[in-house]
Amino acid sequence: MHVALMLYTGSRMLEVSGPMDVFHETNRLCGETVYEQHLVGPSPGPVQCSNGISVDTTECLRDGLPSFDLVVVPGASDVDPGRKHHELVDWLSDAGRSVRRLASVSNGARLVARAGLVDRRCLRDGKLYSSRGATDSIEMALLLVSEDLGEETALGVAKSLSRQCSWIRF
Structure with missing residues (x-):
């Protein structure tokens, strides 16, 4: 499955890295690449996250992107x-x-709502999923797995x- 993890200026890295770790660990335990992860940004090159870390994108919104099975939109402070x-x-x-x-x-749902795709209060509606924050994003990724x-x-x-x-509960 092709997974797009969206990066944009100010996005919370923890809200990207939590789901990434779940998908990576799934691949490791399955012994194959079930989830092919793509870091997608508005332009090529580094994107500065809210914690000050710059992360390089693997794909750019301006490029012809592959069809994705899952798109994850993290929140940001702004x-x-x-x-x-x-x-x-x-x-x-x-x-x-x-x-x-x-x-x-978290508030990545606002971007999804601005795109006209979901009610901001939605937790799960058909193909749309949302979580309250970074910790819950791990549980959301586990639900998808x-x-x-x-x-x-x-x-x-x-x-x-x-x-x-040790803080993860299952």
């Missing part, structure tokens, strides 16, 4: 109802309608991650 992050909102408005599943973390590969696989991923992070 997501507003205005025109900020308009490149991402415009891309979501087009591509978001054809993606198999769309997931947002459970739907794709079964509860046993998701539980194995949760147990493996919990050995590394």
Whole structure:
């Protein structure tokens, strides 16, 4: 499955890295690449996240992107109802309608809503998923793994991650 993890100026890296670790651990435990992850940004090159870290994108919204099975939109400290992050909102408005599943973390749901794809209060509605924040984004990613590969696989991923992070509950 092709997974797009969206990066934009000010996005919270923890809300990207949590789901990334779940998908990476799933691949490791399955012994194959079930989730092919793509870091997608508005332009090529580094994107500065809210914690000051710059992360290089692997793809750019301006390029011809592959069809994604899942798009994850993290939140940011400065997501507003205005025109900020308009490149991402415009891309979501087009591509978001054809993606198999769309997931947002915390106020990333505002960007999804600005694209006309979901009610901001939605937790799950058909192909749309959202979580309250970084910690819940891990549980949301585990739910997606459970739907794709079964509860046993998701539980194995949760147990493996919990050995590394004692605060994860499963």
